[in-house]
Ligand SMILES: Cc1cc2nc3c(=O)[nH]c(=O)nc-3n(C[C@H](O)[C@H](O)[C@H](O)COP(=O)(O)OP(=O)(O)OC[C@H]3O[C@@H](n4cnc5c(N)ncnc54)[C@H](O)[C@@H]3O)c2cc1C
């Protein structure tokens with residue numbers, strides 16, 4: 001939890017990139033310097049620090065640009081908090097607490113990495129792809145979504161991917177099928193990766209992790225849970241892992257875990 005603090009940030013832009021999916025750009029020079037891929041922040045969702053909804057909502061950093069002091073979040077509108085977030089406009093002030101949690105670990109050598117994202121689960125992986133490419137890793141990207149309308153082709157993800165393949169469940173883009181079908185269709189790209197990184201609904205993560213495991217590719221997953229304090233105090237975010245069967249905290253010990261230590265409940 002080094003450098004964790006609350007920051008008053010300013011909205012630079014809040015763009016609807018696909019129906020119900022928004023890209024939020026904030027001016028936050030300190031966070032842009034210290035946040036690492038896979039870490040997250042708790043955002044107060046209403047502008048100018050209005051306290052409704054009371055609890056901040058967790059979002060993973062979808063990128064950080066220290067050179068221009070910006071951070072970004074990619075989010076889907078689900079309920080009250082994210083609806084409020086979508087109303088923010090340039091110039092609004094937002095209270096952001098972070099960076100929180102334990103992020104992704106890259107392989108030691110410059111081995112290729114696989115990015116496996118389903119729906120808005122791609123958010124933290126955009127930052128990882130950008131960061132990994134800067135560190136000299138080739139990035140092989142596998143994207144899944146229900147349809148073209150929820151397929152999040154982020155330009156920075158595309159620019160940093162050596163190759164990118166896509167599946168949609170309705171066949172409106174890429175191959176027709178889910179993430180499992182996509183990984184099975186392109187096993188060569190996956191098998192040459194030193195590590196894979198998966199984020200999306202739990203059932204999809206479990207299935208993708210099982211394929212990576214069968215190919216001998218170690219993988220990390222980013223888990224979601226409902227959160228309150230975000231700093232390990234309330235036990236409101238626990239998941240089940242081999243570390244502590246009843247109370248592994250997603251907010252501090254995660255959100256990133258080795259897939260093999262997680263008991264999925266998808
Ligand atoms: C570490 C972490 C990182 C996350 N990163 C992102 C991200 O980058 N982009 C993104 O779009 N979302 C992300 N989420 C999920 C996001 O936090 C929830 O979608 C959000 O809190 C919902 O708040 P709300 O007020 O809009 O909805 P609510 O009114 O609170 O709930 C609406 C619906 O969403 C469900 N829900 C609420 N919180 C969560 C949650 N944490 N996970 C799954 N379902 C939930 C509820 O059960 C309900 O069905 C992340 C969650 C965690 C824990």
Ligand code: FES
Nearest residue numbers: 230232234235251
């Ligand atoms: S949210 Fe309080 S312990 Fe994780």
